[in-house]
Amino acid sequence: MGKTDSLIRALDNLNAQSPKDLEKIAELQFEIAMIFYQDRDFSSSLQYHQEAGDNFWTTKNYTKFGECLHNLGNISYFLGESDKAIAYYSKAITQREKINDTKGLATSLNNLANVYNRLGNYAAALENYEKSIVIKELLDDQKGIASSLKNIASIHYFRDNYVAALEINFRALRISESLEDETGISFVYNNIALIYEKQEKFQEALAYYQKSLAIKEKAKDEQGMATTLNNMGSLYQKLGEEKPALRSLQRSLDISEKIGEKEGISAALNNMATVYEEMGDIEKAMLLFIESQKIDGEIGNKRGMLLSITSLSNINYNLGNYETSLRLALEGIQLASQLDSKTELRDLNALISKNYEALGNFRSALKHNQLSQAYADSVFNQEIERKTARIEAEYEYDKKLSIIQAEQKALELENEKEIQRQTFQKRMLLLAFFGILLISGVIFINYKKQKKAKQLLEIKTAELEEANQVKSKLFSIIGHDLRGPIASLYMLLGLYRKEQVKDSEFRSLAPELYKNVGAIMETLNNLLRWSMGEMKMVKADPKPTLLHEKVEELREFFSTLIAQKQLNLTNRVPDQLHILIDPNHLELILRNLLSNAIKYSHNQGNIIVSSLENEDTIVIAVKDDGIGMDENEAKQLFNNNLAKSKRGTSGEQGTGLGLNLSQLYIEQNGGKIWIESEKGKGSTFYFELKKSLESSPELSEIIP
Secondary structure: OHHHHHHHHHHHHHHHOOOOOHHHHHHHHHHHHHHHHHOOOHHHHHHHHHHHHHHHHHOOOHHHHHHHHHHHHHHHHHOOOHHHHHHHHHHHHHHHHHOOOHHHHHHHHHHHHHHHHHHOOHHHHHHHHHHHHHHHHHOOOHHHHHHHHHHHHHHHHHOOOHHHHHHHHHHHHHHHHHHOOHHHHHHHHHHHHHHHHHOOOHHHHHHHHHHHHHHHHHHOOHHHHHHHHHHHHHHHHHOOOHHHHHHHHHHHHHHHHHHOOHHHHHHHHHHHHHHHHHHOOHHHHHHHHHHHHHHHHHHOOHHHHHHHHHHHHHHHHHOOOHHHHHHHHHHHHHHHHHHOOHHHHHHHHHHHHHHHHHOOOHHHHHHHHHHHHHOOOOOHHHHHHHHHHHHHHHHHHHHHHHHHHHHHHHHHHHHHHHHHHHHHHHOOHHHHHHHHHHHHHHHHHHHHHHHHHHHHHHHHHHHHHHHHHHHHHHHHHHHHHHHHHHHHHHHHHHHHHOOOOOHHHHHHHHHHHHHHHHHHHHHHHHHHHHHHHHOOOOOOOOEEEEHHHHHHHHHHHOHHHHHHHOOEEEEOOOOOOEEEEOHHHHHHHHHHHHHHHHHOOOOOOEEEEEEEEOOOEEEEEEEEOOOOOOHHHHHOOOOOOOOOOOOOOOOOOOOOHHHHHHHHHHHHOOOEEEEEEEOOOEEEEEEEEEEOOOOOOOOOOOOO
16 A cells, blocks of 8 residues: 555645646546555545546546546446446446547447346347447457457356357457457356356366366456356356365355455355255355345346345245245246246246145146246257357367468478479479479369369258258257147146146136147147148149138137137138139138237237139238238248247247148149238238139129
């Protein structure tokens, strides 16, 4: 503190002078503020930054004034005062925009995004990170770009999008390695380790943590050391190695307490609580979880609060405190929804289901069991494994390719020198000419062969990628759309078998189960039809078919769903209208189109089936006034791939097979299908088929 004391005495002398030199006073106040900041004496730094900022504003030194606002935002962030941090960063951004301080503006945008990231407002965080990157690219600030990319990767990690997180981390790693930025490299190593840990690749994760820690220890980066030690402690806990876990976590806690890093203190306490819970010291675990939750509440760290609440809910369930466990789990659901954390939503819904079952509320237990199943995707880890391997291969390939290209260039230079030397010595220009001509011919032939082989490889690669996408979609359908309803049925039958559900309760749940099993049957039927189509086994037998009659049959088929949503289905197709199509195919096409219209219609909505006669064809339209879709969504529907289905207005879930089958069957009957849609105003599906000679000329006008 010797230097600080001397600076404060110098400041007192300047303040005692008359008139006061505010510019010198402000510079000295700023220098003192930065020393306190580096020593992590944030309260003293805050005071001097505020005084310096006021004086810089008075002397019209707006660059330094913007820097003071930015640093006040940093101090508020470290003190856990998120609202103040947002206010200071926003003022700094406004000031730096006015004076065109682009470098400072990029930094303030990045740090504002950090606050939103901590608060779980990922949309605002991503928006500001992206703005920061745009400016950094203009400035060619590669180190800054890498920093923002690492922060964006952390958001994808917290939202369970591990593939995107890993891809962006490797992008940041390439930049940091090219800059020889050891701090940046250690940061990415830590992030990559977290992703491997989520995939239960514990040894790979530990290796990356150790690489990260070694760099941070060398650089004496205390905050970075605390973070990595905390993560290593969590990993040791998962490996069942309690002593190494507690050693790492205690060291992390000591460092975080020394530098006043509240988020690090909370994280270490939370992980220590988990270790003590597994060791059987439940009382100590609960105390640590509660302390961690309190700190996270003070700084607005929703992710940390969610971890503590979930753990406390589990402990109370295991202790038989079902009411307390249920209350905490429901509180956790709210936080998980705000953070869009599908893993926690899955686990918390499962926990709520178990609590309701223990309390005898079987209907609610079944409901939350279904919600838990909805968040569980059986092919999720498979997809991560496949894409992770691809990304790692690309990264290693890039590194090896750079080495090979450098070696090849050196070899080519050496060969060129050798050719020149031989040509000069032997003076055999004519022979050299023919030799070069021959080599060129061979090279050209090899080039043509390689080009053709490359084209074939690209075609095969594209086909393989498409096949992988179809395979993943099918696994998703089987694992998600079939698994959920079957799991619910299995659970209810288990409760009934144990006589935990009365006959009257079972009968009241039967209609819902009947609907679920019906959905399973429909999915299986569509899968069978789709697979037959893929194997080119679909054969059409077009016949003159009454369209009006088919629509009426399906009105009866969908009567229950129509009644539930109070929909108005209008059949404007003339009674005697015949179209040329395989009758079985027509039923499937109309069933899928009407099913979609019902699914995406609002309660008391309107669905209209109509037709229009052309010279040789008839166009049929199925129109609804439901949620509709934007132009990009509409374009994706009929691209010969499995369409991605979204939930209906009452939470109905589809597989995306229906429209694919409809397109296949319409084309097999010589027709075509298309859509007109507008977001929020509904959709109209059109399909055109050949006219039958038996058709009546009295056709309705199609509804636009």
